[in-house]
Amino acid sequence: MKNNLYLYLIPFPLAYLAIYYLYLDNQTLKSDKNLSFFFRPEVLEFLKQLSVIFFSGGIFTATVKLINNMVIFKKNFHKMILSEEFDNLLIDKFKILSLSDEYLLNRSDINDIWARVTSCRFAKSFPNLSEKIKFQLQNDFFDDKMLKYYYDNFRIQINIELIESDIIKITEISNFKLRATSKEQIDLEFKISAIEEDGGKIYTKLVTEECKVNGCEIEFTESSLIGNKSKVFALTLNGSQDYLVERKVEMTQDLKIDRAFSFSSSIIIDNILIDINTCEKLQYFFSPSNKNYFPLDPHNPNGTTYISRELLMPGEKFKMFIYKK
Numbered sequence: 001m002k003n004n005l006y007l008y009l010i011p012f013p014l015a016y017l018a019i020y021y022l023y024l025d026n027q028t029l030k031s032d033k034n035l036s037f038f039f040r041p042e043v044l045e046f047l048k049q050l051s052v053i054f055f056s057g058g059i060f061t062a063t064v065k066l067i068n069n070m071v072i073f074k075k076n077f078h079k080m081i082l083s084e085e086f087d088n089l090l091i092d093k094f095k096i097l098s099l100s101d102e103y104l105l106n107r108s109d110i111n112d113i114w115a116r117v118t119s120c121r122f123a124k125s126f127p128n129l130s131e132k133i134k135f136q137l138q139n140d141f142f143d144d145k146m147l148k149y150y151y152d153n154f155r156i157q158i159n160i161e162l163i164e165s166d167i168i169k170i171t172e173i174s175n176f177k178l179r180a181t182s183k184e185q186i187d188l189e190f191k192i193s194a195i196e197e198d199g200g201k202i203y204t205k206l207v208t209e210e211c212k213v214n215g216c217e218i219e220f221t222e223s224s225l226i227g228n229k230s231k232v233f234a235l236t237l238n239g240s241q242d243y244l245v246e247r248k249v250e251m252t253q254d255l256k257i258d259r260a261f262s263f264s265s266s267i268i269i270d271n272i273l274i275d276i277n278t279c280e281k282l283q284y285f286f287s288p289s290n291k292n293y294f295p296l297d298p299h300n301p302n303g304t305t306y307i308s309r310e311l312l313m314p315g316e317k318f319k320m321f322i323y324k325k
Contacts (some may be wrong), residue, residue: 118133119131119133146266146267146268146314147181148180148181148182148186149178149179149180149181149186149267150178150179150267150268150269150270151176151177151178151179151265151267151268151269151270152176152177152178152179152269152270152271153176153177153270153271154174154176154269154271154272154273155174155175155176155272155273155275156172156173156174156263156272156273156274156275157172157173157174157275157277158170158171158172158173158261158274158275158276158277158320159171159173159277159278160261160276160277160278160279160282160284160322161278161279161282162279162281162282162324163252164201166254166255166256166324167201167202167252167253167254167255168252168253168255168282168322169250169251169252170250170251170252170253170261171248171249171250172247172248172249172250172251172263173210173247173248174246174247174248175244175245175246175247176244176245176269177242177243177244177245178237178242178243178244178245179241179242180237180240180241180242180243181241182241183238183239183240183241184238185236185237185238186236186237186238187234187235187236188234188235188236188237188245189232189233189234190206190220190232190233190234190247191225191230191231191232191233192204192205192206192230192231192232192233192249193229193230201252201254202252202253202254203250203251203252204249204250204251204252205249205250205251206220206231206233206247206248206249207248207249207250208220208233210246210247210248211245211246211247211248212245212246213235213237213243213244213245213246214243214244215244218235219235220233220234220235221233221234221235222234253322255322255323255324259321259322259323260319260320260321260322261319261320261322262289262316262318262319262320263316263317263318263319264315264316264317265312265314265315265317266314266315267314268311268312268313268314269311269312269317270311270312271308271309272307272308272312272317273297273305273306273307273308274294274305274306274307274318275300275304275305276304276305276306276320277304278322280325281324281325282322282323282324282325283322283323283324283325284320284321284322284323285320285321285323286306286318286319286320287318287319287320287321288317288318289315289316289317289318289319290315290316292308292310292312292317292318293308293310294306294307294308294318295307295308306318
């Protein structure tokens with residue numbers, strides 16, 4: 001009762017004051033000479049003053065109690081925030097926040113964060129190699145174009161024929177759906193190495209007249225790279241989020257020097273089908289690259305079609321080793 005005295009000092013006087021002003025303090029009571037002791041004007045006035053004193057005391061007591069509680073809370077709060085337990089809890093919560101998807105998606109330096117995290121992972125075991133590992137991370141995954149579009153429902157046909165004693169010709173015909181994240185401009189590039197030279201037997205070329213976008217022929221912008229040994233064919237797309245792209249590439253190889261054919265892409269591919277045709281003088285061995293998985297297509301009884309319904313990340317997709325029978 002002592003600790004909560006203000007609860008008694010406030011409501012009861014407050015109730016009496018309300019009764020006094022609403023019902024008792026009127027001319028009828030004051031003019032009536034036959035009133036009981038507690039309803040006489042002098043007694044009423046005394047009780048009114050006493051109620052005011054009690055009510056004020058209750059307010060004062062409540063205020064003092066509130067101030068004391070605030071001081072105690074301040075001291076306890078100060079102890080809590082300076083405690084090691086609070087520091088550890090705050091660090092844990094900050095770690096959770098800093099690794100949340102929402103936090104990372106709003107960061108403009110997410111590539112740097114990715115590189116630092118990967119570098120730190122190896123730094124524990126190979127501290128002397130961490131900077132070199134960080135440099136090696138600058139690959140297709142850090143190319144901004146990978147975030148603008150991907151290839152869907154990729155279909156590629158590979159025709160291989162022996163044209164001379166050890167010279168083979170490989171024709172790669174592909175079509176795919178390019179799916180963009182917006183209708184803004186996209187700069188699409190096809191890189192060709194070992195470009196065709198006059199009179200040369202070994203070459204790689206893009207058959208530009210067979211390349212189309214949404215059924216229309218393409219006007220490429222050509223540029224050379226690495227001492228004219230490679231060439232880039234570029235085109236600009238805009239106004240849509242889906243484009244049907246058709247492409248044809250021809251190349252030759254000398255089996256005495258190079259028996260391998262590989263297919264790579266710096267763009268994500270979702271769903272791919274590979275159909276391989278060889279002449280009767282050749283045979284091949286098909287080998288998926290990295291962790292890719294290409295089971296045979298059950299709808300092709302000849303066993304020359306491979307299919308993957310999985311997502312293929314940037315990099316080499318598969319290799320073929322070609323031999324003469």
